[in-house]
Amino acid sequence: MSTRPPYTEPRKNPNPSVVIYGPQGCGKGLHAQALREHFDLDTIVDEWDGLSKYPRLGALVLTNNPDAVTGPTTRAMHFGAAMRELNGEGSQR
Secondary structure: OOOOOOOOOOOOOOOEEEEEEOOOOOOOOOOHHHHHHHOOOOOOEEEEEOOOOOOEEEEEEEOOOOOOOOOOOOOOEHHHHHHHOOOOOOHHH
16 A cells, blocks of 8 residues: 555646745744735745745745845735735735
8 A cells, every 4th residue: 555645736827926024023924824825825935035046836935034035926025014915904916
């Protein structure tokens, strides 16, 4: 009997990654799961340095670097703006 996990089909149209930046201790990690679900993303990358490579599709990327270098298709936003959107206080999607 195989111990491999069952095959799951890759997403046909994965969403672009979302980079959320804010100071250390502001709650990015605490709210990461809710934000990941809100933006319909697959994974969470925590403590990104703002310079190295990161997944361009399907990832919620958290950083405390406000000068993070993101790709042209990646949405970057401050933690406060992300929480306002999560709470329905002005969606910018």
